[in-house]
Amino acid sequence: xxxLIYAESAEGKFKKVALxxxxxxxxxxxxLGTTVTAVTVNAGDxxxxxxxxxxxxxxxxxxxxxxxxxxxxxxxxxxxxxxEAAKVVLLSSTTDSIYLSSLVAVALEAGFASxxxxxxxxxxxxxxxxxxxxxxxxxxxxxxxxxxxLALAKNSYGIFESASSLTEEDFNxxxxxxxxxxxxxxxxxxxxxxxxxxxxxxxSAGRGLKGPENWGMIEELASVLGAATACSKPVSDLGWRPxxxxxxxxxxxxxxxxxxxxxxxxxxxxxxxINSSKVKVVINSxxxxxxxxxxxxxxxxxxxxxxxxxxxxxKAFKEQHS
Amino acid sequence: MxxxxxxxxxxxxxxxxxxxxxxxxxxxxxxxxxINPNDEFGLTxxxxxxxxxxxxxxxxxxxxxxxxxxxxxxLAIGANEAIRVNAxxxxxxxxxxxxxxxxxxxxxxxxxxGKESLDYNGGMVPGMIAxxxxxxxxxxxxxxxxxxxxxxxxxxxxxxxxxxxxSLPIVLGAQKGIVEEKDLRIPNMRGIMTxxxxxxxxxxxxxxxxxxxxxxxxxxAPKSAVKLISADNLDELINLLxxxxxxx
Ligand SMILES: Cc1cc2nc3c(=O)[nH]c(=O)nc-3n(C[C@H](O)[C@H](O)[C@H](O)COP(=O)(O)OP(=O)(O)OC[C@H]3O[C@@H](n4cnc5c(N)ncnc54)[C@H](O)[C@@H]3O)c2cc1C
Numbered sequence: 001x002x003x004l005i006y007a008e009s010a011e012g013k014f015k016k017v018a019l020x021x022x023x024x025x026x027x028x029x030x031x032l033g034t035t036v037t038a039v040t041v042n043a044g045d046x047x048x049x050x051x052x053x054x055x056x057x058x059x060x061x062x063x064x065x066x067x068x069x070x071x072x073x074x075x076x077x078x079x080x081x082x083x084e085a086a087k088v089v090l091l092s093s094t095t096d097s098i099y100l101s102s103l104v105a106v107a108l109e110a111g112f113a114s115x116x117x118x119x120x121x122x123x124x125x126x127x128x129x130x131x132x133x134x135x136x137x138x139x140x141x142x143x144x145x146x147x148x149x150l151a152l153a154k155n156s157y158g159i160f161e162s163a164s165s166l167t168e169e170d171f172n173x174x175x176x177x178x179x180x181x182x183x184x185x186x187x188x189x190x191x192x193x194x195x196x197x198x199x200x201x202x203x204s205a206g207r208g209l210k211g212p213e214n215w216g217m218i219e220e221l222a223s224v225l226g227a228a229t230a231c232s233k234p235v236s237d238l239g240w241r242p243x244x245x246x247x248x249x250x251x252x253x254x255x256x257x258x259x260x261x262x263x264x265x266x267x268x269x270x271x272x273x274i275n276s277s278k279v280k281v282v283i284n285s286x287x288x289x290x291x292x293x294x295x296x297x298x299x300x301x302x303x304x305x306x307x308x309x310x311x312x313x314x315k316a317f318k319e320q321h322s
Numbered sequence: 323m324x325x326x327x328x329x330x331x332x333x334x335x336x337x338x339x340x341x342x343x344x345x346x347x348x349x350x351x352x353x354x355x356x357i358n359p360n361d362e363f364g365l366t367x368x369x370x371x372x373x374x375x376x377x378x379x380x381x382x383x384x385x386x387x388x389x390x391x392x393x394x395x396x397l398a399i400g401a402n403e404a405i406r407v408n409a410x411x412x413x414x415x416x417x418x419x420x421x422x423x424x425x426x427x428x429x430x431x432x433x434x435x436g437k438e439s440l441d442y443n444g445g446m447v448p449g450m451i452a453x454x455x456x457x458x459x460x461x462x463x464x465x466x467x468x469x470x471x472x473x474x475x476x477x478x479x480x481x482x483x484x485x486x487x488x489s490l491p492i493v494l495g496a497q498k499g500i501v502e503e504k505d506l507r508i509p510n511m512r513g514i515m516t517x518x519x520x521x522x523x524x525x526x527x528x529x530x531x532x533x534x535x536x537x538x539x540x541x542x543a544p545k546s547a548v549k550l551i552s553a554d555n556l557d558e559l560i561n562l563l564x565x566x567x568x569x570x
Binding site for chain 2: 057068070074096099100101102105106110111112115127129131132133134135136137138139141142143144145181182184187188189190193198227249251252257258268269278279294295297298299300302305310
């Protein structure tokens with residue numbers, strides 16, 4: 001028996017969510033008195049995982065898995081779980097991992113809880129807390145199956161170091177043609193920009209910005225902070241910004257350390273998507289804007305005056321602190 | 323082409339979320355129900371396939387009789403027929419199992435389900451259906467075209483998008499983008515009238531294991547009040563973000 005995590009990597013580097021997942025798994029393993037095994041796919045050097053409590057890595061290196069294919073990856077994770085007799089299988093909440101996790105759960109005939117926030121409330125019976133109703137509530141879910149699959153919500157646990165001595169093992173799961181029924185034709189990545197999925201800081205703007213021509217200052221603020229840019233729904237509906245940037249209940253969820261909302265009213269559907277961000281800063285000219293109710297820091301004022309000044313001051317701050 | 327659109331019946335996005343029975347159950351009092359937004363995008367796309375490619379569109383929901391108005395709305399929007407699996411949807415796997423049964427018996431080529439529903443946000447059902455049936459599966463689709471026996475879709479990935487192709491049958495996890503919000507269909511009077519005469523079949527559920535159960539709900543702790551900072555004191559904001567919140 002052990003705990004298995006799928007440690008996601010991109011271009012030979014582990015994603016931050018993979019390190020968070022390892023930290024989380026270590027803690028769960030301690031409470032269950034067991035060890036943590038990670039399965040990796042074409043990850044290159046895996047030694048970094050030893051810093052976060054992983055005891056063993058099953059390394060899958062296979063050119064056929066160069067591009068992400070859900071069925072094949074799910075098959076890999078299933079076989080790794082069976083080899084390790086894993087009772088708990090953990091995945092993150094990236095777009096790819098969300099895609100995988102329900103396939104993995106069915107393949108392992110395991111009860112599955114997604115959007116898990118925090119350590120199990122109890123291990124016997126096995127109960128976890130997850131978000132529900134678009135972050136307006138939490139739900140304690142009990143998993144009754146022998147094997148359990150959990151998907152951890154991003155930034156809900158944190159990254160903690162815990163040294164371990166790592167064993168590495170090459171792993172060659174069987175993958176057949178049936179795993180490749182879905183073929184990737186082409187991939188388009190926005191390069192040179194921080195994506196919302198990877199960002200620690202997100203700078204987001206709404207209809208208060210009046211038009212797409214005013215997004216220069218939002219991009220600049222984001223670039224000073226090393227942040228991703230985002231927007232409210234009407235902004236993407238109006239075509240001012242791409243759909244991939246629309247956050248909220250019907251858009252992307254954002255669980256960052258810092259969320260800066262500029263000229264966004266704070267409608268319930270928008271808040272639903274950003275609620276799990278840790279620190280929220282709101283800049284809005286309307287002191288009655290509902291966003292102030294959920295914000296940690298607020299400035300009442302005109303974005304067109306405040307943002308340029310903030311950029312100048314942050315640049316100076318960054319220079320001092322670099 | 324036979325298309326099945328899975329319809330989840332969810333509280334309207336502005337609903338107040340409360341619990342009853344010792345916080346063990348969602349309080350439906352005064353809650354308005356709607357078609358889950360991601361499913362609504364899927365339904366509209368399916369209606370386009372019906373209009374342009376002669377597809378037949380069936381909608382299905384796993385739920386009690388109270389969900390029928392939601393299915394009638396889907397019929398009024400243009401679906402040809404509806405199915406309700408008469409059961410309380412206890413968890414994602416249970417729902418997926420019921421839907422898989424409907425799909426197996428109905429021989430659908432394309433199954434469209436929202437990538438997640440806005441009540442439990444599980445994001446489980448489409449993948450589980452595909453897993454149970456061994457069908458190909460595409461999640462987070464922002465564009466879908468079907469040509470004879472194959473489907474081409476655009477799907478969102480972290481930091482971009484990719485184009486993928488697959489043979490039929492297939493399960494698609496739909497989201498905004500497969501149609502735009504402005505193109506969503508609203509039932510008109512004629513649609514509402516004809517919906518009344520369309521077939522709504524009620525099926526009894528098949529056995530399914532109860533893998534998970536919701537034991538209790540909690541509401542987030544109340545938030546402390548916002549710290550307001552004067553617009554001419556941005557240094558203070560930077561100071562607070564650096565020293566107090568420690569996020570920059
Ligand atoms: C089913 C459904 C789902 C939805 N899903 C989402 C979702 O996922 N995400 C989402 O964002 N919305 C969603 N919405 C829409 C949501 O209800 C709001 O309409 C939307 O969030 C408002 O966007 P906004 O704040 O940018 O625009 P507005 O409501 O127009 O607000 C603009 C704000 O900017 C402020 N402002 C104006 N000028 C300035 C200035 N010069 N400086 C500073 N501030 C200024 C105003 O005071 C105002 O508060 C959904 C709606 C529905 C019905």
